[in-house]
Amino acid sequence: xxxxxxxxxxxxxxxxxxxxxxxxxxxxxxxxxxxxxxxxxxxxxxxxxxxxxxxxxxxxxxxxxxxxxxxxxxxxxxxxxxxxxxxxxxxxxxxxxxxxxxxxxxxxxxxxxxxxxxxxxxxxxxxxxxxxxxxxxxxxxxxxxxxxxxxxxxxxxxxxxxxxxxxxxxxxxxxxxxxxxxxxxxxxxxxxxxxxxxxxxxxxxxxxxxxxxxxxxxxxxxxxxxxxxxxxxxxxxxxxxxxxxxxxxxxxxxxxxxxxxxxxxxxxxxxxxxxxxxxxxxxxxxxxxxxxxxxxxxxxxxxxxxxxxxxxxxxxxxxxxxxxxxxxxxxxxxxxxxxxxxxxxxxxxxxxxxxxxxxxxxxxxxxxxxxxxxxxxxxxxxxxxxx
Amino acid sequence: xxxxxxxxxxxxxxxxxxxxxxxxxxxxxxxxxxxxxxxxxxxxxxxxxxxxxxxxxxxxxxxxxxxxxxxxxxxxxxxxxxxxxxxxxxxxxxxxxxxxxxxxxxxxxxxxxxxxxxxxxxxxxxxxxxxxxxxxxxxxxxxxxxxxxxxxxxxxxxxxxxxxxxxxxxxxxxxxxxxxxxxxxxxxxxxxxxxxxxxxxxxxxxxxxxxxxxxxxxxxxxxxxxxxxxxxxxxxxxxxxxxxxxxxxxxxxxxxxxxxxxxxxxxxxxxxxxxxxxxxxxxxxxxxxxxxxxxxxxxxxxxxxxxxxxxxxxxxxxxxxxxxxxxxxxxxxxxxxxxxxxxxxxxxxxxxxxxxxxxxxxxxxxxxxxxxxxxxxxxxxxxxxxxxxxxxxxxxxxxxxxxxxxxxxxxxxxxxxxxxxxxxxx
Numbered sequence: 001x002x003x004x005x006x007x008x009x010x011x012x013x014x015x016x017x018x019x020x021x022x023x024x025x026x027x028x029x030x031x032x033x034x035x036x037x038x039x040x041x042x043x044x045x046x047x048x049x050x051x052x053x054x055x056x057x058x059x060x061x062x063x064x065x066x067x068x069x070x071x072x073x074x075x076x077x078x079x080x081x082x083x084x085x086x087x088x089x090x091x092x093x094x095x096x097x098x099x100x101x102x103x104x105x106x107x108x109x110x111x112x113x114x115x116x117x118x119x120x121x122x123x124x125x126x127x128x129x130x131x132x133x134x135x136x137x138x139x140x141x142x143x144x145x146x147x148x149x150x151x152x153x154x155x156x157x158x159x160x161x162x163x164x165x166x167x168x169x170x171x172x173x174x175x176x177x178x179x180x181x182x183x184x185x186x187x188x189x190x191x192x193x194x195x196x197x198x199x200x201x202x203x204x205x206x207x208x209x210x211x212x213x214x215x216x217x218x219x220x221x222x223x224x225x226x227x228x229x230x231x232x233x234x235x236x237x238x239x240x241x242x243x244x245x246x247x248x249x250x251x252x253x254x255x256x257x258x259x260x261x262x263x264x265x266x267x268x269x270x271x272x273x274x275x276x277x278x279x280x281x282x283x284x285x286x287x288x289x290x291x292x293x294x295x296x297x298x299x300x301x302x303x304x305x306x307x308x309x310x311x312x313x314x315x316x317x318x319x320x321x322x323x324x325x326x327x328x329x330x331x332x333x334x335x336x337x338x339x340x341x342x343x344x345x346x347x348x349x350x351x352x353x354x355x356x357x358x359x360x361x362x363x364x365x366x367x368x369x370x371x372x373x374x375x376x377x378x379x380x381x382x383x384x385x386x387x
Numbered sequence: 388x389x390x391x392x393x394x395x396x397x398x399x400x401x402x403x404x405x406x407x408x409x410x411x412x413x414x415x416x417x418x419x420x421x422x423x424x425x426x427x428x429x430x431x432x433x434x435x436x437x438x439x440x441x442x443x444x445x446x447x448x449x450x451x452x453x454x455x456x457x458x459x460x461x462x463x464x465x466x467x468x469x470x471x472x473x474x475x476x477x478x479x480x481x482x483x484x485x486x487x488x489x490x491x492x493x494x495x496x497x498x499x500x501x502x503x504x505x506x507x508x509x510x511x512x513x514x515x516x517x518x519x520x521x522x523x524x525x526x527x528x529x530x531x532x533x534x535x536x537x538x539x540x541x542x543x544x545x546x547x548x549x550x551x552x553x554x555x556x557x558x559x560x561x562x563x564x565x566x567x568x569x570x571x572x573x574x575x576x577x578x579x580x581x582x583x584x585x586x587x588x589x590x591x592x593x594x595x596x597x598x599x600x601x602x603x604x605x606x607x608x609x610x611x612x613x614x615x616x617x618x619x620x621x622x623x624x625x626x627x628x629x630x631x632x633x634x635x636x637x638x639x640x641x642x643x644x645x646x647x648x649x650x651x652x653x654x655x656x657x658x659x660x661x662x663x664x665x666x667x668x669x670x671x672x673x674x675x676x677x678x679x680x681x682x683x684x685x686x687x688x689x690x691x692x693x694x695x696x697x698x699x700x701x702x703x704x705x706x707x708x709x710x711x712x713x714x715x716x717x718x719x720x721x722x723x724x725x726x727x728x729x730x731x732x733x734x735x736x737x738x739x740x741x742x743x744x745x746x747x748x749x750x751x752x753x754x755x756x757x758x759x760x761x762x763x764x765x766x767x768x769x770x771x772x773x774x775x776x777x778x779x780x781x782x783x784x785x786x787x788x789x790x791x792x793x794x795x796x797x798x799x800x801x802x803x804x805x806x807x808x809x810x811x812x813x
Contacts, residue, residue, distance in 0.1 A: 040514045044507065099808065111553055111598060172622055176592055184593045184623065185528045186502065189535050199539050278535055281502050281528065323504075324511065327497035328458050 013227040014220075021306050022219060029212045039201050046208040046276045048316035049215055051076075053269025055296045055308035056215075056222055057262030062294070063302035064226060065258045066238030067155070071163030072266050072293050074170045075138040077285035079267025081174075081181070082137055084280035085121060086130040087190035087198075106187070112179035121180075127194065134271040135264045142263035146256035153252070155241075164287055171286040186281025190274065198275060211272045215309070218265055222305045225261065234258055266293075299341050301350025310349050432488025438747045441541075444517040445748050450489040452477070452735070453496065453512035455523030455533075460500025461649070466525045468679055469547050469731035470495070471718045473522045476735035479713070486739045487748070494518060502532040509533040513540040519748045520545065522734040525727070527551060527595050534559070543750050545734030548727050549674075549696070551598035552807040557754045560737060561777045562770075563730040564697050565807045566599045569674055572782040572799050573695030574606050574644075580797075581670050583641035584613040589631060589655075590646035591675075592620035599646050599674060602812045609811070616640040621647070626654035632662045645673040652680050656688040666691035672784075677725030678791060686791040696726040698767040699785045699793040710766035723791065729766050736762055737772065769802070777805030 014022070033045055054072050062068045094103045100110040105117050123129045145166065149159055174181045182188070190198070197203060225231050237244045237251055245251045274280045283289065300311020318337060322330035345352050435447050444451035454473050456466035477491045485491055494516050496508035505524065512518045513536065520543040524530045527550055537544050537558040544559045552565035577583045586607050590596025600618060607613045616638040619631050628651075635643060647655050652675070659666070671692040678700050681689055700711060700723060710732065714724055737760055742748055745756035758774040771779045779802040785793025 040510065043510075047507070108594070111551075111594060113601070175622060178593065178597070185531045188531045199535065277503060277506065279503075279506070279532060281532070283502055320507070323497050323499065323508075327495050330497065331459050331499075 013224050018223055022216065022223075025219075025306060025309060026212075026216055029215075030209070034205075034208075039205065042208060043204050043276065044316075044320060045313070046204065046211050047273065048313050049208075049211050049309075050269040050273035050276065051293060051296060051316065052215055052309045052312040053218060053272070054266040054293045055300060055312045056218055056305060057265035058294060058297040059300075059302055059305050059308040060222055060225060060234075060265075061258050061262035062297065063304070063308075064231065064238065065234040065255060067255055067259060068160045068294070069163045069259065069262065069290075070160050070287070070294060071165075071167040071170075071290050072262065073285045073287075073290035074163075074167050075142065075263040075266035076270040076273070076289075076293070077170065077174075077280070077282070078138040078141060079134045079270030080274045080280040080284060081187065081270075082124070082130055082133045082267075083271040083274040084187040084190060085124040086127060087193060087274065088187050089117075089121065089125055090193070091189060091191040106182070107189070108182045108185065108187075109179055114179045118180055134267050138263040138267035139260045142260040143256060146252075146259045150252035150255045150259075155255075164290070167285060167287045167290045171282045174282040174285060182281075184282060186279055186283070188279040188281075190278050193275070199278060204276060207272070207276050211276065214268060214272065218268065219305060219309070222265075225258075226305065230254065230257070295338055297348075299338070299348050301348030301353075303347065304350030307348055307350030307353070314349065433746070438487055439519075439749065440747070441749050441751075442517060443519045443748050443750075445489065445519060448489055449492050450486055450748060451492045451494060451516060451518050452738070453516065453518040453521040453523065454493050455496050455498055455505065455508055455512060455521050456525060457498045457500040457529075458495075459497055462498075462500040462525055462529075464683075465649070465679060465727070466498075468722075468725060468728035469522075469525060471722070472547075472714070472724075472728045472732035473735055475714055475717050476732050478717070480735055480739050486742050487746075491735070491739075498524070498529055502526075502528045505529040506532045506536055509536045509542070509544075510540070513537070513542040519543070519742075519750075520738045520753070522547075522731065522738075524548070527593070530554075530559075541750050543738070543753055545731075545738060547731035547734060549730075551595045552809070553598065555775050555777075555807050557776070558750070559776060560734070560757060560772065561805075561807075562733045562737065563727060563778075564780060564782070565777055565805050566595075566602050567806050567809045567812065568777075568780065568782060568803045569695055569697070570599055570602050571606055572803060573672060573674070573693075573784055574603060574611065576695075576784055576797050577642055577670065577672050577693070578611045578613065581641065583670060584611070585616045585638075585640045586613060586642045586644045587616045587635055587638060587640035588618040588644050588646075590620050591623050591625070591648045591651060593623060596620065596646035596648070596675075600644075602809065603644060605812045613641075621651065623649060623651070625651050628655045628658045629662070632658055632664070635664070636662070641670060643669065643671040645671060646675045647673075648675050650683070652676060653683050653685075656684045656692075660688050666787075676787070677727065678723040678793070679725035679728070681787060681791040682723055686787065686789045689787045690789045692787045693796070694785050694787065694793060695782060696785065697780045697782055698726045698729040699783060699795055700724045701785070701792050701795060702767065702783075703795075704766075704768060706764050706768065707766040733762060733765055733770060733778075736764070737770075741772075771802070773805050775805060775807060777807060779804060 034042060037045065054076050058072060088106045092104065092106045097103045097107060100107065102110055102115045149162060175184045192198060198207065233244060233249060233254055237254060241251060296312040296315050297308050299315050301307035319334060322333045326333065341348060432447065435445055439445040454470060456470050457463050458467065458470065477493055480486065481490050494512065496512060498505040498508055512521055522545045524533060524546050525548050530546055534556060538556060542558060545562055546559055547562050549563040549569050550565060552567065588600045588603060590600055597620065604615050607615060617634055673692060673694050676694045677696060711724060715722060740760050740762065741753050741757050744760060745752040757772045757776060760772045762770050768781060773779055782799045782803055783795050784797040785795050788794055
């Protein structure tokens with residue numbers, strides 16, 4: 001079992017180096033990148049950051065609680081689709097769709113001979129409901145899955161396989177029900193949010209900052225969960241589940257909670273993705289994107305909350321620049337990167353940082369807490385390094 | 388970024404190969420006005436400030452265009468042909484003096500069979516590289532993903548695939564057929580020559596097959612006095628067709644009308660054959676199998692089936708002979724050329740002619756000048772851009788042969804008008 005770092009150097013729920021880490025990330029995202037990148041590249045970063053929400057959820061769910069979900073794309077997609085439904089309804093005003101057989105419904109419904117808006121689309125006319133649904137629908141879905149599986153003590157590899165199957169099922173469902181979901185094309189051509197044109201450069205810049213703000217808030221939430229008693233129980237569960245159970249804790253409830261939390265975080269990312277990119281499609285829901293999201297977390301270091309964010313940025317940046325430079329070879333480069341991560345630094349960027357960089361920078365980075373105790377014990381993540 | 392270098396490296400190595408091929412080509416009379424290899428052509432080129440008022444990537448000697456297809460992922464097998472055709476067209480245009488005295492340089496991006504990546508790359512090409520036009524996309528989903536980008540940043544897209552229609556944009560030229568062009572003539576033909584009255588409709592489950600089947604059903608029921616014996620859709624990548632094949636055996640339709648795409652095709656035709664359905668006796672008309680697909684299906688599994696397209700590699704006309712020869716010279720003897728590959732080849736040519744007619748690279752002027760552009764050297768014969776930005780073209784029916792080629796058995800006498808929003812078919 002891990003003991004928390006001594007209370008010295010800890011304010012509220014953050015250790016000093018955590019605060020510095022978050023502050024550096026905030027400055028990087030809020031000041032450095034907007035000043036150094038042009039609008040076009042900044043919008044890419046905004047898009048990458050929406051995946052960081054998923055990676056954040058995975059760091060909690062997988063890194064800390066040991067529950068590997070290969071279906072986070074499902075929740076990303078649910079959040080994204082909720083937002084897309086709202087935006088699509090706004091874009092499908094009677095005026096915009098007057099060439100259709102049935103004006104006033106989304107264009108893809110009209111192509112599929114649907115003549116009235118399905119009942120489950122109706123509530124998405126309300127922005128309040130949509131915002132709630134973005135967080136609640138995936139959480140509810142995760143609750144049902146979590147309840148069904150964790151209560152029966154399904155875990156480990158079996159859980160991972162089932163979540164992967166879910167991702168496949170969800171994709172097939174969305175593609176098959178194209179009259180209601182837009183099918184494989186997804187929900188495209190989203191235009192305005194309450195009359196505010198989200199396609200303009202200025203709107204995208206504003207959305208970028210909203211996205212960064214939300215991400216920082218979610219990071220703080222993740223740190224809060226991590227440092228709470230619950231967080232320590234999660235780590236304990238990961239390392240010796242039976243012992244926690246024999247101590248009288250209801251292990252499955254904690255697992256359900258962290259799975260739901262990761263689902264909601266992913267969904268917030270999905271909703272921000274839809275807003276910034278302007279469409280949502282089943283290609284984010286399936287197995288491949290879900291696994292990619294696990295890779296982001298692995299590259300960043302699954303035991304580090306901030307690492308997950310950096311991992312997402314680095315992998316996506318590499319993906320974009322490799323593919324621009326070598327359109328026919330880039331996948332090999334990316335594959336090489338992943339193999340290198342697994343073989344050479346299994347704890348990802350965060351592991352590299354902690355092993356090589358942080359010890360040198362220790363004093364500069366207010367490493368009092370770090371210095372106060374011997375390095376392995378000061379990090380809650382340390383036990384797993386040995387894995 | 389360094390993609391510029393990458394693109395032009397490709398370019399010069401292929402150009403050498405191509406120039407050899409071009410030597411065998413007769414000079415295209417159409418292009419004689421600019422068909423000067425010498426630097427004289429460049430000297431005559433109009434000033435950049437006059438032909439480019441919107442800040443596109445046009446210099447005194449060069450103009451940059453984008454190529455945006457999937458060269459990785461599941462769609463790579465289909466889209467590679469389009470990339471090859473576009474590169475060939477660009478090479479040929481450059482060898483004839485370029486466009487308004489400027490060589491075409493291309494930047495290639497990979498859509499990676501992933502729709503958001505297409506949107507990202509489209510934006511990169513338009514915003515960062517400021518390309519004058521983009522040749523690209525294949526699936527409807529990728530087009531739908533990039534369309535808002537092209538409309539927002541006012542780019543020009545040449546889209547090669549036959550598709551479901553229901554779309555028209557100032558910023559897109561559709562060089563493939565829309566659904567009614569491809570479907571109606573084929574159905575009329577099979578009705579007339581085979582006396583077909585009952586049809587079994589089978590498709591992959593997405594927008595193009597569904598819209599196509601909707602049009603087919605209306606036409607069969609309202610105009611041919613026939614009936615639809617069954618209509619079924621299968622998820623993309625589906626490989627188990629036994630249940631539908633049993634239903635076909637029970638209902639005995641006159642025609643199996645088919646829009647199954649991609650890898651599913653291989654399973655479908657093999658299982659048809661295994662179930663003892665002889666395509667020389669049971670009429671099958673498909674709108675989704677080109678020479679490229681037969682490469683995977685195998686000629687012996689599909690021989691006898693009919694396919695309805697606007698182009699077949701075996702078309703017998705001088706334009707096509709030159710095109711096939713040049714294509715094979717550049718990309719190898721074994722390559723096959725399908726309908727979409729030919730349509731992709733039209734893109735750079737149509738763009739070049741439009742630029743020359745407009746006397747400008749400006750997208751607005753190109754959009755305006757496009758209607759009425761005629762391409763007499765098209766491998767499919769002759770095409771002309773309609774005011775709705777689709778092409779007037781002929782429709783043909785080919786019968787699949789054992790060697791993977793099609794024998795053309797029918798050709799509409801006239802060009803068919805594109806009608807992306809068909810009245811009475813929605």
